[in-house]
Amino acid sequence: MKADHTVEEHQAPYGFIFGLLCVFTAVSWLADELKGFGLLTNWYVIAVIVMAVAAAKAMCVMLYFMHLKFEQNWKYVLLAPTIILAVGIPLALLPDIGLHYYVVADRPAVAADVVGHGEHGHDGGADEHADGGEDNAAAGGVSERSGEQ
């Protein structure tokens, strides 16, 4: 466990950074409260505020708590490739899942089922559970399951 390297210590204003992080957290919470009171209704404005606050908090933690501000240039060599690769998955998923080049209403789960109980589209998951729950239907005197099969 003993350090065989000379660790250069840097005194960062830890108390001040901690206070700043608390203030940032309060700003995020406040944005949500204002949304609840109807004073901040634009979703994009809220998203920009809270994500900017998150980025600022992350910078504070990385630069001062993780001492990246005081580290040498190896930090760029080490972190840049991982960050580039990290961005890869969202970019790869974006065309098929994030961008809508097809008509949303064509998707069964989003179609009329959501609006009203007119259409009976089945979308897996919970429906299958519901069916599975009818396994005692015969015992209950209502032979739904056997009827379906």
Add this chain to the structure above:
Amino acid sequence: MSHATHSTHSHPSAVRMGLGIPNSKLCMWLFLGTEIMFFTAFIGSYIVLRMGSPGWPTDPHVTHINVRLGGLNTFVLIFSSYLVVVAHEAMSKRQFDRARRAILGTLLAGCVFLGIKAIEYYGKYSHDLLPGHVAETPDAAMRKAVRELREARRAWLDALEPGDEVEKVRLERARSAGSSADASSEHALFVKFDRAVEELAAQVKAERITLADVQRRVRELKEGEGIGEWLGGVHEPHPVLYGNLFTSCYFLMTGFHALHVVVGMLLWAIVLSAKSLEGWHEYVENSGLYWHFVDLVWIFLFPLIYIV
């Protein structure tokens, strides 16, 4: 290359890194590099799925997301990160008692974080907001209500007519006992409930009932004297579009994060188990880097899951 070869030949036991940081710290940063990719894969996929799913549940009354608890947990983790830098600073100044207190505080903060997380998870569990359990359409919600009512009936039947016979036999016995029993007896109440369930099931199957009516009937049954106490696991049906995707993302991200918190707590517990902290400086620094990273992940999870 020639310089390296020369160095190796002249000083075979003195191969040293050129980065000026300990090997352990470099390893920790390399590990954190893989962790960055691990969590950004989840977070990035979540953002893409979220943006690509119009109608994603955001109403806290539907998702049962508690922003105040999430905000409190953010504060707890930030405070614990502060304690870690205090511990690291104290280790540098050889103030080992102070470092030990700060590390103990970090460990306790981790416990508080997990406690609050457990409360949040219980809220999801009690509303059956679990991956694969959420009804996403009115049709699915109504059938889920019927399934839950039948499960409740099964539990009641097990208490009322215990035995090794198949359920059908015991149900018939309970029905015949209830038909001839006093109206206030438990058997009579059971038969009343059984009839209500089967009537509702038939209407749902024949599509002769609306979601609002099913909600009202379930509410009435849950409020019914002598019946309601058996219906703790029955939920008023409310379809949540993309509810399964939401809960999958929620539990995946917060679950893996909580797992990382547990690992971090183990790292701190190891330090605290040492009799003296002399020589633990590097360990505390590296564990601190890991803990700050866990804090960093939460800093992004909080706004993404709880607010946006």
